Amino acid sequence: FRQKFLTKDFTTKIIEKAAGKVPQNVLEDFLSCIEKETARHYFTKSSESNLLRIIQNQFDIAFFINECLKYPHQIEILISLSNNSNYLTDILVRNPEYFHWIINPSVLEQKTDYKYFKENLENTVSSFRSFDSKVNAIRNFKRKEILRIGLKDIHLKVDLKNITGYLSNLANSISAILFDLCYKEILNKYSLEKTTRKYVLFSLGKLGGNELNYSSDIDLVAFYDKNSLINKKIYYNQILSETILLFIDSASRKTGAGFLYRVDFRLRPEGRNAPLCGSYLEFLRYYEMRGEDWERQMLIKANFLCGSGSLYKKFYNSVSRFIYPATFSVSPIEQIKKLKTSIEQRSKSDENIKFVSGGIRDIEFSLQALQLLNGGKDLSIRTGNSLDTIDKLSNKNILAKEEAEIFNSVYIFYRRAEHYLQLMNDQQTHAIPAEGEMAEKLAHYLKFNDLKSFKEHLHLSKGKVQSIYNSIVGIETSSDNKNNFDKLIFSDFKRAKTNFEFLRTGKSLFDKKQFDNRTTS
Numbered sequence: 001f002r003q004k005f006l007t008k009d010f011t012t013k014i015i016e017k018a019a020g021k022v023p024q025n026v027l028e029d030f031l032s033c034i035e036k037e038t039a040r041h042y043f044t045k046s047s048e049s050n051l052l053r054i055i056q057n058q059f060d061i062a063f064f065i066n067e068c069l070k071y072p073h074q075i076e077i078l079i080s081l082s083n084n085s086n087y088l089t090d091i092l093v094r095n096p097e098y099f100h101w102i103i104n105p106s107v108l109e110q111k112t113d114y115k116y117f118k119e120n121l122e123n124t125v126s127s128f129r130s131f132d133s134k135v136n137a138i139r140n141f142k143r144k145e146i147l148r149i150g151l152k153d154i155h156l157k158v159d160l161k162n163i164t165g166y167l168s169n170l171a172n173s174i175s176a177i178l179f180d181l182c183y184k185e186i187l188n189k190y191s192l193e194k195t196t197r198k199y200v201l202f203s204l205g206k207l208g209g210n211e212l213n214y215s216s217d218i219d220l221v222a223f224y225d226k227n228s229l230i231n232k233k234i235y236y237n238q239i240l241s242e243t244i245l246l247f248i249d250s251a252s253r254k255t256g257a258g259f260l261y262r263v264d265f266r267l268r269p270e271g272r273n274a275p276l277c278g279s280y281l282e283f284l285r286y287y288e289m290r291g292e293d294w295e296r297q298m299l300i301k302a303n304f305l306c307g308s309g310s311l312y313k314k315f316y317n318s319v320s321r322f323i324y325p326a327t328f329s330v331s332p333i334e335q336i337k338k339l340k341t342s343i344e345q346r347s348k349s350d351e352n353i354k355f356v357s358g359g360i361r362d363i364e365f366s367l368q369a370l371q372l373l374n375g376g377k378d379l380s381i382r383t384g385n386s387l388d389t390i391d392k393l394s395n396k397n398i399l400a401k402e403e404a405e406i407f408n409s410v411y412i413f414y415r416r417a418e419h420y421l422q423l424m425n426d427q428q429t430h431a432i433p434a435e436g437e438m439a440e441k442l443a444h445y446l447k448f449n450d451l452k453s454f455k456e457h458l459h460l461s462k463g464k465v466q467s468i469y470n471s472i473v474g475i476e477t478s479s480d481n482k483n484n485f486d487k488l489i490f491s492d493f494k495r496a497k498t499n500f501e502f503l504r505t506g507k508s509l510f511d512k513k514q515f516d517n518r519t520t521s
Helices: 008-018 024-038 045-056 061-070 073-084 086-094 097-102 114-126 131-154 160-189 236-252 280-290 293-299 309-323 332-346 360-374 386-395 401-425 437-445 451-473 493-505
Strands: 199-204 218-224 277-279 303-307
Touching (some): 045 073, 073 131, 073 401, 097 131, 160 199, 280 309, 332 451, 360 451
Antiparallel strands (some): 199 303
16 A cells, blocks of 8 residues: 555646646656655555645645755655645645645644633634524634644654543533533523523533543533522523524534534433433432442533533532442342443454454443442542553552553553554544455554564453453353343244333333332342
8 A cells, every 4th residue: 555656647637737837857856755754654555545635725836845844844744744634634625725834843742731622712702693503603713723733642652641632622612602602502592691590511522531532422411409490481490401402403503614512412321311410309300219330430521611611510519429429239249240241241242342242342441340340439530531540559459560561551552553443534443454455554554564563462462451450340151141031932032122211210111210129129
């Protein structure tokens, strides 16, 4: 797949683009510099195609070429981007003016924290009047900032924790501002300026842990202080529900400017068949009476996003007793083993680095098991960020130093591979290709001599993680995985299976839980 030289078709098209605008000797120097830089990468036909698209879309080809020769780092950025990301290439093709912004070292190296994103986004949005134009401005803002974060990653080689922090801060600021816009839009719909009622929007999953990747869904939950009739017009839960619906539509709708995020509210109490939001007391009652063990795991990553900070703090202080109880009637390890078995039955692919044995999930589940077992008496290990958790568990000698080092290095290795694949085509993928151009590019990007050595390292990493996971959670025995129910003979098997699942999970035909865990047991 790898090209040693630029193709004749490429040079011909560049010559045609520059004809009459760039002297021949300057053009030859430019092409020579490009060829010299491509030799440092696993440069392929698709890389060359990306490079051609970027150059052909420049407004002033003579200025562009002269600047690239004057400042060689511009060619380095150009090749890094065209070789490693079709997604970032598309951004530059759509907005050629971004190139002259991003090549400025002060722009590329600038510290971009939550405060920076929020202030700049607020200023951007304030310039527009209509709701749709404000949302479109947010989409453009995200696209530009993803270009910056992506280049910090693939070109500057900024460490994983900072990259996931940038992505999380960007998503947090966008979500907070968009949700506030939607809330005001719904209030305006009912001729309401404000209300004394309070709401909270909090995040879970990778966003909650401040470890978002390029193509993550964002998992959110919303609740309010209490329901009441507002100005004799509408109940507050309806206002918040309509806000959530508008927010989901605005964030996930695909437009010419792209989309913001895939948003998921299904992790709320009772799941998809429950109202989109509930009251503070309803949520607390649910977790106290009917909360599942897997929801303890889920809430480890709970994090405030926007709304009333004081109401969220009150909620989290109460629900933390559910997440980290002083004692367990059933060890959380048993629930984690069941959940892992269920995941593995749904995902059979050995290429999926997230779900495969010895993959990302095994690291996360191991850490969460140790947090659940020890977090009731030790508040210092309560964190949703995986790399922070490794450090905290190691400092407390809950995780051995060697185990912590393995988890840390392998987690970073897995996530960097995952990021590279997602940044290539802006797709939500966790599959490591076994062979082909993408596999070769990935191996070269991660500094392996060849694909074979990359695959050997991947295999060894899985084995090391699986060994530590088994030492923490325990090995599943074959008898645990048997599903004898399917071997039984019923006159109406489908109905029997439905009834059995109802008794086992407490969930009815409509997937709504009818009774608590004690009744199930």
